[in-house]
Amino acid sequence: MMRVSAWVASLILFAVFIYLVLTGAEQVRFISVAFVLVFAVLATRLDDIQDLTFGPTGLAAKLAKQLEEARATVKQLQDFAEVFAARSVQQIAGDNRMSGLSPKQKREAISEIVRGLKSIQLPDDRIEKVLSLSNPYDDYDYWSWTMSPIYSAENKEVQNLANQFYDISASKGIGHNPDPDATESFLKAHGFYRGEIAERIIDWQYWKANRKHRRLDEWEARHEKRKQAKSLEDVLNLSQEQRANLMANPAG
Template sequence: MSGKFWRNLFYSIAVILIAVFIYLLLNERHGQFLALLAAFICLVAARFDDLAKFKLSKDGLEGEMREVIDEARATLAQLHLLAEEQSRFMLWSMQSNGRWGGMKIESQDRMRASVVSTLKTLGVTEQKIEDVVSVEYPFIDFDYASYVTRKLGNGLNEDAHKAWNEFFSSERRKGIGFQPSPDELETFLASLDLVSDDVKQRLEDYRYFKKVRKHRRPEEWQNSRS
C-alpha cells in the first residue's frame, strides 16, 4: 500500500480519537489523556515517511521540514474545524432539545464550560470559541423575551387581551429568532401600562444580555429558569 494510504488512515484515526477525547471530556469520563496522546501519535505516524527520508543537506532538510510543517498546520486547522463544528452542534442540541423540562441550567453551564475548556485545550482561538458559543444566543434571547413577559398577560381587559394576542400572534412570533427586542417589548408593555419596576429590571437584564452576551443578574436568571 502507498504512503499516501497510510497517511490518510492515520489522519482519519487521529480525527476519531480527537472526537473520542471531546466525548470523554464532556462526559467527565476516564481516558481523556490516553485519547489525546493516541491522536498525537497518529499524527506523528502519518508523517513517518517524511521524517524517515530527511536529507542531511541543509537545503534538503529545510525543504522537508517546511513541507512537514505546512501539512501539520493544515491538519491542525482541520482538527480545529472538526472540534468547532462538534462543539457548535452540542450547544445547539443542548438548547433546542427538550426546552421545557429539559436540561437544567446548572447542567447547561457545566456542559458549556466543558466545551469551551476543550476548545482552549486544542488551541482554538478566543474569537472562534465565541463564534461556537453564539449558537446559543437566539435561544437565550427567546427565553429572555418570555422571562420579561412572564404572567403579564393574565387578567387583561378585553381590548388589552386582543392587543396582546395580536402582538404575540403565531404569524409574527414564529418561534426562535422571531422574539421581540427589548425596545419592542418595552413600547408594547408601556402601551398596556404593564411596565412595573420589576418589569424594568427584567428588560434591563434582556438588554444587557443582547449587548454583552452575559447575564446581568445570574442568580435571578437561574431562578427564573428553575
C-alpha cells in the same frame, strides 16, 4: 531512485564511519566521513527539506513535509472540534425550554466546550462564532420570560392586548420574537413597565449588549419560579388600588 541510492550510500558510509572509529583512524578521517554521512541521510529526505542552515552548534534542517503534516493535523482537529462544538452549543441552547437540562446545566456544559476549544488553541473569533449559535435561543427566552406574566394573565383584555402586540399563536418561534426595545415600548405604553417585568427588560437589554446575564441567579431559576407563577398584579407589585385600575382599564 535518488532516495534509494541515498539510503544505500548512508548505510555504506555508516559502516565506514564505524570501521574508522574502531581502528583508531585519524580524527579528521572519521569526522569527514561523518559529515558526508549526515548529507547522505539528509538526501533521503531531499524532497521534504525546506531549509538547511549551518551554525556554531552544528547543522539544522527543517523538514517541510513533516511541518505541513503537523499543521494539517492541528487544523483538522480544530475544524472538527469547531463543527462538533457548534452543533453541541446549538443543541444545548435549544434543549426543551421546560425540561431536559436546567439553565445552570446548560451554562456549565457550554463552559466545558469552551475550555476544550481553548485547550486546542482554537482562535477566539471562531469560539465566539460557535457560541453565537445560542443567541437566538437566549433572546427568545428573555422575551418569553419578560412577557409570560402578561400572556398568562387572568384578564382576557390583557391577553388580547398582548396578542395585538405579538400574536403568539401565529409565532414562527425562535428568532422571530420582538426585540427588547419594541417590548419595552409596549410595556411602557400600557403601564406594564414596573416591578419584576421592568427588571427583566433591563436584564434582557444588558444581555443583548454584553452577552452576559445581569441577574444570573434569577435567570437560572426562572423555570422553577414559573412553576410557582405569581399573578400579573403580584409581578407588577401593584397596590390594591392599582390592581383595581388594571382590571378595569387594562389598556392603560
